Amino acid sequence: MGFCDDVKAAAEAISAAEEITIISHIDADGISCEAILSQAIARQEIPVKSVFVRQLEPLTMPQVPDDKSFKVFSDLGAGQQNLMQERGLDEKNVLIIDHHVSQPCEREYPQVNCLPYGYTRMSAAGVSYLIARQLDRSNIDLARIAIVGNVGDMMARETCGLVGPAREIIVEDGVRHQSVEVHKKDLNCYGTATRPIHLSLAYNDDPFIKGISNNPEGAKAFLKRIGIRDRAPDGRWLVWEELPPEDKRTIISALAEQLMANGEKTDRLFAETYGFPCELPRTPLRNAQEYATLLNACGRWAKPAIGGAILRGDRGPAYREAEHMLTNHRAIIRDLLQFIIDTGVTELENLQWLHVGGRYPDTIVGIGAGMALSKLNPKIPILIMCEVPEDKNLTKCSMRTNERVVAQGIDLQEALAEASAEYGGGGGGHKIAAGAFIPKRAEKEFVERVDRILKEQFARAGAGNR
Numbered sequence: 001m002g003f004c005d006d007v008k009a010a011a012e013a014i015s016a017a018e019e020i021t022i023i024s025h026i027d028a029d030g031i032s033c034e035a036i037l038s039q040a041i042a043r044q045e046i047p048v049k050s051v052f053v054r055q056l057e058p059l060t061m062p063q064v065p066d067d068k069s070f071k072v073f074s075d076l077g078a079g080q081q082n083l084m085q086e087r088g089l090d091e092k093n094v095l096i097i098d099h100h101v102s103q104p105c106e107r108e109y110p111q112v113n114c115l116p117y118g119y120t121r122m123s124a125a126g127v128s129y130l131i132a133r134q135l136d137r138s139n140i141d142l143a144r145i146a147i148v149g150n151v152g153d154m155m156a157r158e159t160c161g162l163v164g165p166a167r168e169i170i171v172e173d174g175v176r177h178q179s180v181e182v183h184k185k186d187l188n189c190y191g192t193a194t195r196p197i198h199l200s201l202a203y204n205d206d207p208f209i210k211g212i213s214n215n216p217e218g219a220k221a222f223l224k225r226i227g228i229r230d231r232a233p234d235g236r237w238l239v240w241e242e243l244p245p246e247d248k249r250t251i252i253s254a255l256a257e258q259l260m261a262n263g264e265k266t267d268r269l270f271a272e273t274y275g276f277p278c279e280l281p282r283t284p285l286r287n288a289q290e291y292a293t294l295l296n297a298c299g300r301w302a303k304p305a306i307g308g309a310i311l312r313g314d315r316g317p318a319y320r321e322a323e324h325m326l327t328n329h330r331a332i333i334r335d336l337l338q339f340i341i342d343t344g345v346t347e348l349e350n351l352q353w354l355h356v357g358g359r360y361p362d363t364i365v366g367i368g369a370g371m372a373l374s375k376l377n378p379k380i381p382i383l384i385m386c387e388v389p390e391d392k393n394l395t396k397c398s399m400r401t402n403e404r405v406v407a408q409g410i411d412l413q414e415a416l417a418e419a420s421a422e423y424g425g426g427g428g429g430h431k432i433a434a435g436a437f438i439p440k441r442a443e444k445e446f447v448e449r450v451d452r453i454l455k456e457q458f459a460r461a462g463a464g465n466r
């Protein structure tokens with residue numbers, strides 16, 4: 001059986017169900033999965049309801065309804081089949097749609113997962129879309145949502161654009177449906193629909209450009225020096241997407257020159273980006289990256305259904321609520337990032353760690369960890385711990401690293417799954433980003449254990465690699 005056969009089998013299982021419950025993750029990818037699957041299923045005239053969980057774990061399992069409905073787990077489940085088994089779920093009544101690493105389990109539940117087939121740059125929303133497309137080709141309108149999920153899960157980051165089936169099937173479908181606009185060789189920069197240009201440039205550190213990255217005043221002076229008008233006639237700041245093509249070219253060439261003058265490569269200056277021309281200009285809905293942040297803001301602040309409503313077209317009350325959440329989300333993440341930098345991390349041999357206590361919700365510490373990494377020591381992974389408000393005996397851990405360290409043999413999913421299981425917790429995710437829940441009393445030993453596992457991973461990949 002190949003990946004296409006798994007997609008077909010999943011579509012058949014869905015078509016045969018009498019009623020379906022979708023259990024999805026609260027991040028941008030999970031919210032996108034739910035919106036794709038629930039619309040595709042409803043179009044088959046099968047009754048469907050949805051539940052969002054921050055992660056499938058003993059604490060959240062009671063949210064999975066104890067009824068006869070066919071259960072579709074999306075963007076989670078591959079690593080938590082043991083919980084399904086403990087719950088007594090029947091293999092015939094479950095479908096897992098995931099892109100996380102599977103954990104071994106006595107009972108193997110039907111699963112569509114792109115990872116074992118080597119498609120490492122496709123998210124669960126991508127897999128969900130392929131199933132929706134298999135159910136009915138007219139679901140092509142949902143390709144746009146799959147692109148948001150994929151980009152939200154960083155599938156385009158390292159390769160500066162989507163690749164593999166996510167590019168060849170999903171983006172192509174979106175273009176054919178005319179709901180997606182591909183910008184080849186666009187500036188590799190975040191905030192192109194909503195941020196003043198100098199802030200977009202200054203907040204970007206991939207590639208790091210001396211005098212501009214982390215330096216809003218420097219970025220403003222740079223634009224002035226090359227003669228770019230950065231304000232509209234009424235005085236408001238212009239955003240990147242509003243600039244005439246010749247101004248965009250001038251900026252990109254000047255940035256390239258600056259990189260070359262410093263002896264740096266220019267390849268990461270460009271990215272393929274995905275725009276949504278039907279959305280209002282200057283809103284976060286105009287491109288996949290900012291749209292995904294809006295969804296993350298909804299999910300991480302416990303309102304994933306608001307994100308789902310926006311994906312279904314609500315531009316009224318749901319959108320206004322999401323805008324508030326986005327403003328709050330950004331402010332708290334900025335604060336968290338500053339807290340990590342100001343407090344500093346403890347460096348062990350193979351990881352750097354910090355406990356942020358109860359200051360920040362467990363749903364966002366991973367985002368802060370990822371952002372802090374480039375400002376700390378990027379050669380070793382970062383581990384952030386925090387309290388879990390619902391259970392004072394539990395600690396949430398989030399780990400992040402980068403592709404360079406993964407290429408040196410590091411697998412955070414493996415490290416956290418192994419270490420957390422030893423202390424009676426549970427964890428998983430990806431090589432580059434993983435999370436776990438552990439008993440609070442084991443915190444110190446756990447960090448040391450993860451450090452030793454990482455040491456083994458570095459060593460296994462060959463001494464002197466670092």
Ligand code: C5P
Nearest residue numbers: 366398426427428429433434435436437
């Ligand atoms: O929570 P955080 O953002 O750190 O999660 C990073 C990755 O690890 C996500 O893909 C998440 O789904 C996964 N994860 C997991 N099991 C956990 C916690 C997180 O598989 N207990």
